[in-house]
Amino acid sequence: MPTRGPHLARFTNWGGSASCAPTSRAAPGSEDEVCALVKGAAGGRVKVVGGAHSWSDCAMTDHTLVSLEAMNRVVRVDKQRGQVTVEGGMRLHALNEALATEGLALPIVGSIADQTVAGLVATGTHGSSLQHRNLSAHVKAITLVDGRGEVVEIDANDARLPGARLALGALGIVTRVTLMVEPAFTVVEEMEPVTFEAAMAALPTLARDVEYAKLWWFPHTDRALLFRGRRADVVPTFSTAFRSFDTHVVNGVVFRGLLGLGATFPSWIPALNRTVALTYGSPRRVVGRSDQVLTVAMPPRHRESEWAVPLDAAVAMLRGARQLVEEQGHRVNFILEARFVPSDDTWMSPAYGRDVVQVGAYSGNPGGCAAWFGAFAALARSLEGRPHWGKEAEFTPDDVGRWYPQAGAFRDLARSLDPEGLFRNGFTERLGV
Template sequence: MKTAQGKRWRNWSKTCECTPEKILYPSSIEEVVSFVKEAVKQKKKIRVVGAGHSFTDLVKTDNWLVSLDLLSGIEQLDEAASTVTVLGGTRLFQLGEGLGQEGYSQENLGDINVQSIAGAISTGTHGTGLEFGNIPTQVVELVIVTASGEVLTVSEEQNPQYFKACLLSLGVLGIIVKVTLKIIRTPIYEYRSEKIEYPLFVQQLEYFINENRHFEFYLFPYSDLVQVKTMNITTHKPQRLLFHNLKNLILENYLFFVLSEVCRLFPKSSPTISRLSAMAVGTTTITAKSHEIFATPRLVKFREIEYCIPLHYFKSAIQEIRECIELKKHKVHFPIECRTVKADDIWFSPSYQRDSAYIAFHMYKGMPYEEYFREVEAIMQKYGGRPHWGKMHSLGKKELHACYPKLPDFLAIRHELDPQEIFLNDYIKKILIG
């Protein structure tokens, strides 16, 4: 098994860093079992990292950090059952490409596809569209290595008492080494992006939500323009995406990086840059396969906070957010990303038992974000918000227990599966146990 000692680790956004005693790269389930048993003997803590796209200290450790990058790949595609079984370290873009070659895809994805499937499940990664839940709702079966070194299969049929807890667990119930997912025949989508005046958009919000398979929008601070993106199944043939991808790379990454640097150096320019960005949104219509179009490159570094609120508060919340930014004159130019997700029954899911609106706030790296995030977080909490587990938030044990009625049951299972707390770190103890 490959290992690295004394190596400094940082997440993508550089909001978390640590120097683990060693970083382990297992390439088989047997190797995972072996080092878990060894960790118990040596009384070491273990945290597992995927792509490092969480903004919090979820995986921070000075003990053993585990990467599943070498435990990767599609193991089996079952056409009769419409499922695929993949190893835990498989990145979403690898899964999309592999499924696409066989004419299949996941039913929904987020706007970033570099995460590992185990990490996406463990933190509740989501896409958009009120017909669809977050990525954990696609899971049929999980195979985890528990703190005792047992290889445990968890599904509705096998060990069902653990299933709803394991579907979103922050990595504290065991190491996800294998996943079986529901899949669908690859649809061809018509993707459309356009800008709409805010007053007209608000009137049409319910229509956009209910009449599109996938729908999201971007609010631009200090602007009355809204970018609306929709994706719906079409019978048209997919296009070549070279020009579209090149345009996204140049405009949404390289040019936006330059504009962001201007805002960092001259914060008072943020409102102007935001308005210019909104005006630059053109009308785009393309057709493509799902795995080619859900995600876009994200090269510009930022900080992010994202909350999930009940869907019926959506309109009130975005209006209050716009008013807050203008009243407090927050120096922010990043657009606010807004999506919808179907209710589910996963204990730790932000969408637990409610159709949901997800609202994500970003601040460019190097720019002060604390006051802005504090203000918008207060608005989200006012509307019953639950934080995305992979994004920044200020909630502790008391607030999270109020958000998640099944948290006591989750903690009971955590204690049962890991009584020696080898999968905990200080951050998780602080927010869940106190």
């Protein structure tokens, strides 16, 4: 039964960019309990929150907030078909460990592994590779409880799957997800420090030359880093102790302190960034289990906006972002990141129908990020960008209709599965659902 009452604490997401005041909360432990919860909520509104790691308000509600934290198990491993089925509330780090014990791995992961599986596929979470699409595109089947409280199974033979894979919580409560997996593998990642111009010269072919590639630029400096990851049958040297040190000391204390300094004294940011860039002055090599090498140490709390622009606009987007920083006086105390995602057919995927570079504008300066993100969004829009749904961006139903050829089909699907709008919130209304 949901916990009710006017005095429930305010709920805030990880990044501190969105909050809400739910009137009740629920944490069902089974699909039957999810069905009962939905049936009991008829006429109201319900929203599931996963790990609350989206910066957008997609998981916020002032009605009933649901967590599937108790539905966090592996349901089935099918090695022959290369598939794993898990409950929607399972955290990605737990799935990575479970897969490793089976000698399996996801072909691609994003930068962190704290999200829930249902939450990360709901927003199109991606890594960086032109060979592996975003994680929503790796969904082979999905089970959800619709707005009537009925269990709906959508598998690979169902024409609704491209709509349901990335659904932003608008279709129902996702109780089970089946993902593609493959045999476990080791990745060798090499990091090369270069100048900004050398990075621009490398950018057009960077992601075509290797399986995993990404680029970081330190705003206010001429320094960039190129990351190239390849599979190799070599002995891993990755140290979980070093990763823990990076998370808790380097990021948790030193980097956090620098972000605080920059936020308090924005005029110091260029010098602080130059200092940080210097610490990345020599090449580095990491060898280890794929999910460990492809993720990064958990960064300190910060804000993010990210846009997917067509791959051939990558250099224009990066150069444009640098020009904004240099000419408009934004003070940016976090890296700018470029990652690569191949085209897919998921209706609401930012990579729908085109290969993209997902360029992230980050900030550890909450008071100063609105102007930076606004200018960055205008640049991305001018290059036919679409926003990452889990990050900060303003958009209207008209934008969504213009960006997504299948937006109408997605709205129709949402209305057919949720005729009373039980799963609506401010975010889905801006989607036009």
